[in-house]
Every structure is written in C-alpha cells, then in structure tokens.
Amino acid sequence: MFKTRLFLGFFLIVATFAxxxxxxxxxxxxxxxxxxxxxxxxxxxxxxxxxxxxxxxYQIITPGSGDVSFNSSTAVVVNYEGRLLNGNVFDKSSSAATFVLGRLIQGWQIGIPLIQKGGRIRLIVPSTLAYKNQSPGPGIPENAVLDFTIDLISAQ
Known part of the structure; x- marks a missing residue:
C-alpha cells in the first residue's frame, strides 16, 4: 500500500512538472x-x-542578369555558405545545389528573387524567417539568425 501511494505521489509530481x-x-x-x-x-x-x-x-553583391519570374515551383541552382552571426559555418555547398524555391526557408524565398542568374546576394535572415524556435540539426541553435552568401547559378 505504501509503495502504491509513493508511486502515485511521484507520478503526480512528475505530471505536474511535465x-x-x-x-x-x-x-x-x-x-x-x-x-x-x-x-x-x-x-x-x-x-x-x-x-x-x-x-x-540583404546586400546585393552582383545583381546578375536575365528576367526570371520566380514562383514557389521555380528550381534554383545555387552555391551557398551559411553562417551564424558568430562566424561559425553551419553549411556550405561543395558543388552546385538544386532546390525548389517554395521548399526553402522563407528568408531564401524572399531573398533569392532579388537577384537574377549569375547574381550573388548576402542574406541575413532573422530566426522568424528561418527555423524559428526549432533547431534543424547540429550547428544551428533555436532562434538563430542566419547569414548566407548565395550565388544564383540558374533558375527555371
């Protein structure tokens, strides 16, 4: 009986904190x-x-040229480097990477259409337009502001 009460009491304490x-x-x-x-x-x-x-x-380093009309299904081919504000690199393409614009973080969806093919842009993305209060994996803490340099190779 005592063990049952002790267990029940412990369970209630844990449930309260949880x-x-x-x-x-x-x-x-x-x-x-x-x-x-x-x-x-x-x-x-x-x-x-x-x-x-x-x-x-954003900082447009090179505007690029062309007249791509971007939408959520536009495939973009990029080289990029992502850093935290302390300078730590959390991701970097080793070769051209292809993404569907509408599947990227909001900061990229907004920033990439500011340039054209051959363009280079620096995007400093607040956490609210990146991963919010979630950590997508090692190297990016929750509520992280992200600093990207992106080269737009092509878009179609």
Whole structure:
C-alpha cells in the first residue's frame, strides 16, 4: 500500500512538472530581438545591407542578369555558405545545389528573387524567417539568425 501511494505521489509530481509549459513562442517579440541582433551585427561589420519589408536584411553583391519570374515551383541552382552571426559555418555547398524555391526557408524565398542568374546576394535572415524556435540539426541553435552568401547559378 505504501509503495502504491509513493508511486502515485511521484507520478503526480512528475505530471505536474511535465504539464508546466515553457513560455509560448512569440514571433513578434522574437522578430524585435533578431532585428536588434542584426542591426548590431551589420554596424559592427560595416555591411551595407538593406532591410526588406519582410524583416530580412540583404546586400546585393552582383545583381546578375536575365528576367526570371520566380514562383514557389521555380528550381534554383545555387552555391551557398551559411553562417551564424558568430562566424561559425553551419553549411556550405561543395558543388552546385538544386532546390525548389517554395521548399526553402522563407528568408531564401524572399531573398533569392532579388537577384537574377549569375547574381550573388548576402542574406541575413532573422530566426522568424528561418527555423524559428526549432533547431534543424547540429550547428544551428533555436532562434538563430542566419547569414548566407548565395550565388544564383540558374533558375527555371
């Protein structure tokens, strides 16, 4: 009887703690935090970036040429490097990579159409337009602002 009560008591304590939620994700609050981090980062590093109405910051290094009309099913062929704001590289293409634009993080969906074939862009993507409060894998923590350099080889 004592063991049953002890087990039941332990179960209730664990259930109580398990039911306590972390503060729910607030995208608006996180966007303000990210914007401050990005503004600080571009000022400290002398980056001539422009803020897009979406919240990403971008620097068109080479605009490219052509008249690709981008949509969610556009296949883009790119070379890229992704870094955290501390400079750590979390991903880098070793050869040309092909993606469907609509399957990429929102920051890329917004930023890549700002250039054309042969263009190069730097995108500084707030976490709210990347992986939000999720970690997609090792190297990218939750709520991470991401800094990409992307070469658009082709799009169709």
């Amino acid at each position: 039911s306590c939620k972390k503060e729910s994700y607030n995208a608006e609050k996180q966007a303000k935090i990210d914007d401050g981090l990005i503004a600080d980062f571009i000022a400290k590093n002398g980056i001539a970036a422009v803020k897009h109405s979406s919240g990403i910051y």
